Amino acid sequence: MTNDSAAGAADGGPRRGARGRGRRPAEEVRADVLRTVGGLLLEEGLAGLTFERVARLSGASKTTLHKWWPSRGSLALDGYFHAVQPALDFPDTGDVRADLLSQMRSFVRVMTRTPGGRVLTQLIGEAQTDTGLAAAYRRLYSSQRRALAAERLRRAQEEGQIRADADVRVLVDQLWGAVYHRLLIPDEPVTEEFAAALVANLLDGVGPG
Amino acid sequence: MTNDSAAGAADGGPRRGARGRGRRPAEEVRADVLRTVGGLLLEEGLAGLTFERVARLSGASKTTLHKWWPSRGSLALDGYFHAVQPALDFPDTGDVRADLLSQMRSFVRVMTRTPGGRVLTQLIGEAQTDTGLAAAYRRLYSSQRRALAAERLRRAQEEGQIRADADVRVLVDQLWGAVYHRLLIPDEPVTEEFAAALVANLLDGVGPG
Numbered sequence: 001m002t003n004d005s006a007a008g009a010a011d012g013g014p015r016r017g018a019r020g021r022g023r024r025p026a027e028e029v030r031a032d033v034l035r036t037v038g039g040l041l042l043e044e045g046l047a048g049l050t051f052e053r054v055a056r057l058s059g060a061s062k063t064t065l066h067k068w069w070p071s072r073g074s075l076a077l078d079g080y081f082h083a084v085q086p087a088l089d090f091p092d093t094g095d096v097r098a099d100l101l102s103q104m105r106s107f108v109r110v111m112t113r114t115p116g117g118r119v120l121t122q123l124i125g126e127a128q129t130d131t132g133l134a135a136a137y138r139r140l141y142s143s144q145r146r147a148l149a150a151e152r153l154r155r156a157q158e159e160g161q162i163r164a165d166a167d168v169r170v171l172v173d174q175l176w177g178a179v180y181h182r183l184l185i186p187d188e189p190v191t192e193e194f195a196a197a198l199v200a201n202l203l204d205g206v207g208p209g
Numbered sequence: 210m211t212n213d214s215a216a217g218a219a220d221g222g223p224r225r226g227a228r229g230r231g232r233r234p235a236e237e238v239r240a241d242v243l244r245t246v247g248g249l250l251l252e253e254g255l256a257g258l259t260f261e262r263v264a265r266l267s268g269a270s271k272t273t274l275h276k277w278w279p280s281r282g283s284l285a286l287d288g289y290f291h292a293v294q295p296a297l298d299f300p301d302t303g304d305v306r307a308d309l310l311s312q313m314r315s316f317v318r319v320m321t322r323t324p325g326g327r328v329l330t331q332l333i334g335e336a337q338t339d340t341g342l343a344a345a346y347r348r349l350y351s352s353q354r355r356a357l358a359a360e361r362l363r364r365a366q367e368e369g370q371i372r373a374d375a376d377v378r379v380l381v382d383q384l385w386g387a388v389y390h391r392l393l394i395p396d397e398p399v400t401e402e403f404a405a406a407l408v409a410n411l412l413d414g415v416g417p418g
Binding site for chain 1: 383
C-alpha cells in the first residue's frame with residue numbers, strides 16, 4: 001500500500017503513514033522521500049538504492065517517485081544534497097579562515113567517514129558517459145553547493161577578508177575541487193591536514209611574499 | 210602479418226615493417242605501439258581504440274599487445290602519457306610563475322582543444338567502478354604526472370620562489386586538480402584565464418595580505 005499525493009484515497013482502506021483522511025500534502029511526501037533516500041545513501045551507499053525500496057520505506061508510490069525523479073541518479077542526488085546539508089553548512093562567524101577550515105574539515109569527514117564520498121565519485125564517474133546524469137548532477141548537487149560556497153566567500157570579500165579582485169568561483173575549485181581530485185584519483189590521501197593546507201595555501205599564498 | 214619481438218621470424222616470409230632479417234627489438238616495437246595509440250587518442254578519442262586496430266597500424270601482434278598491456282585502458286593510458294609528454298613538459302626557465310603559467314596554459318589547451326580531455330575524463334569515470342583501471346590510471350598516468358609537477362615545484366622551493374613550508378603535493382591538487390574538477394563536473398568553463406587565476410591565487414594568496 002502506498003500513500004502520497006499522486007495515489008489519492010479512493011479505496012478508503014487503511015494507509016501506511018496516513019494521518020486521518022485524504023492525501024498527504026506533496027511537500028510532506030517529498031520530504032519523507034528525500035529523508036529516506038539520504039538515510040539509505042549515508043548508511044549503505046548507492047548499492048542499496050532502488051525505487052522499489054524507497055517506495056516501501058517512504059510510503060510514496062513508485063508512480064510518484066518516477067514522476068518527480070525521472071532517474072535513480074536524480075533521486076540519489078536530490079536525497080544526498082538534503083541529507084548532507086546540515087553537516088556541510090557554510091558557517092559565518094565573521095572569520096573566514098576559521099569558517100573555511102571548519103567547513104573543509106566537515107566536508108573531508110563526510111567524504112571519508114561515510115559512504116558519501118563513494119556515492120559522489122560513483123555518480124561523477126557514471127556522469128562522464130551519461131549526459132542525463134551529468135545534467136542532474138550539476139542541477140541537483142554541484143551548482144547548488146558551488147553557489148552556497150561562493151556566497152560565503154563573497155561575504156568575506158565584502159568584509160575585506162578576501163581580496164576583492166579574486167574570482168571566488170576559482171577558489172571553489174582550489175578548495176573543494178582539490179578534494180574531489182584526490183577522491184577521484186587517489187594518488188594521495190584525503191585528510192584534515194590536507195584540508196587545512198588547502199585553506200592556508202590560498203589565504204596566505206605560497207610565493208616568497 | 211605481424212612483426213614484433215614475440216612473433217619470431219620462423220616462416221621466413223616478408224613481414225610488414227621488417228628491416229632485414231630477424232625480429233625488431235622490443236623497445237622499437239613498444240615505441241611504435243605507443244606512438245600509434247597516442248596518435249589515435251589525440252585524433253579520435255577512446256572510441257577508435259581497439260587492440261585489433263593498434264595491431265594493424267603498428268605492425269605488432271595482438272599477442273604481444275595483450276602481453277604488454279593487459280587491458281585496453283592500460284594501453285590507452287600508456288600511449289596517452291607518451292603522446293602528451295612533449296606538449297605537457299614542465300619548463301624550467303628559473304621563473305616558476307612564468308613556467309607554471311605556460312605549463313597550465315598548455316595543459317588547458319590539450320584538455321580542451323584535443324580529444325585528450327575526453328579521453329582522461331572517460332577513463333577516470335570508468336576507474337570509479339573498475340579497480341584494475343583505477344590502478345592502471347595511477348601507475349601509468351597520474352602518479353607520473355604528479356611526480357613531474359612536484360619535481361619542478363621542489364626546484365622552485367630550493368630557489369626560494371615557493372615557501373619552504375608548503376607541501377608541493379597539495380599545490381598539484383590546487384593547480385592541475387582544480388582543472389580536472391571543472392573537466393569532470395563542468396559547472397564552469399576551463400579557460401586560459403582560469404589557469405592564470407589558479408597560479409596567481411596560490412603564489413600571491415587571496416587573503417588581505
